[in-house]
Amino acid sequence: GDSVTQMEGPVTLSEEAFLTINCTYTATGYPSLFWYVQYPGEGLQLLLKATKADDKGSNKGFEATYRKETTSFHLEKGSVQVSDSAVYFCALKDSSASKIIFGSGTRLSIRP
């Protein structure tokens, strides 16, 4: 079946550091890929998405590129801020648009 694998956390960085959170997937067909962010005590919010191979999603300085050849959708940001501290989830929605699979989440903490 479909699956999503994220790098384990927690990840702790200093402010202005470069961030990468790895995400790889297995799926039949052509899924859409998403990154969601969860701040403490809140539900998940969409951060960015990509719906086909080589698409790049971007938002709030975060970027991720849909790489079909490596089945990856790694999240990157050039300079993180303390306000980026949250849990990040990679997810896929399958071609039938029915099931949604989430990764296990990566907790990110940014030190001032």
Add this chain to the structure above:
Amino acid sequence: EAQVTQNPRYLITVTGKKLTVTCSQNMNHEYMSWYRQDPGLGLRQIYYSMNVEVTDKGDVPEGYKVSRKEKRNFPLILESPSPNQTSLYFCASSRTGNNQPQHFGDGTRLSIL
């Protein structure tokens, strides 16, 4: 304001006492879904609904029931809750199509003693 509303936000109850968690959305979305979030496991899909009167099992449906009698509402029912259903639950909705993102409620924390 576009939103997904879950109630209650917190509930402590005992094994075997039936409970319902309500979910309502005001965005006229066709697709609705329930998830549970457990440490180290991420979110796992319990049930989903592609439209009114259409529901399907997700990855962890055992011990749960749902219904979709109206487009806006998608309640989650635990007929006989057990301690292993202690978790953080999220309802979400979206338009149909695999490129449509989910809109999440704020979550319901259930503790089953």
